[in-house]
Amino acid sequence: EDQVTQSPEALRLQEGESSSLNCSYTVSGLRGLFWYRQDPGKGPEFLFTLYSAGEEKEKERLKATLTKKESFLHITAPKPEDSATYLCAVQASIGGGADGLTFGKGTHLIIQP
């Protein structure tokens, strides 16, 4: 059974204080690991896809990295508008890849001015 565990559950930072969110996973053959951002009352919004260990992706203040067992979402000098819940999900290669995504429970990030 595919599993995704995110930590911490919640994180409060001061504006400009860099940190990292963790996503540990077990999957029967990784097709892709996804990071999404979710604002209250809205649907998840795609951020990154990572396909193989060692891969990195960047977007503004966010950088995602991938190893064989976990992924990190690094947030550099965050701003209050980065406050959101960040979701990690995996898609398995076994099962045709159309089985949908297995999500973690998310990290609720608050950036204080």
Added chain:
Amino acid sequence: DADVTQTPRNRITKTGKRIMLECSQTKGHDRMYWYRQDPGLGLRLIYYSFDVKDINKGEISDGYSVSRQAQAKFSLSLESAIPNQTALYFCATSETWTGKAFFGQGTRLTVV
């Protein structure tokens, strides 16, 4: 206009009632999904569809049914709603080769 549109956005219904949640997309994707989100449990897959002739059960399909009326339309039904089906429901589409998913704005369903 949103790429993935869900209706209604909010719904309160009584135990035992039948209810349908609708989803339409303009992405042109073949793959569509229904998820539910509960506090502390995250997003869980209910049903998914490869195309109009293909329907598959997800992790938590009991108590739900779906219909794929066209490539662009995928509806979720609760035949006899119960209170523990109170949740936030999301429809999504995905790109076939990348798996990248696009979500609707969600339907907040309350069963009383």
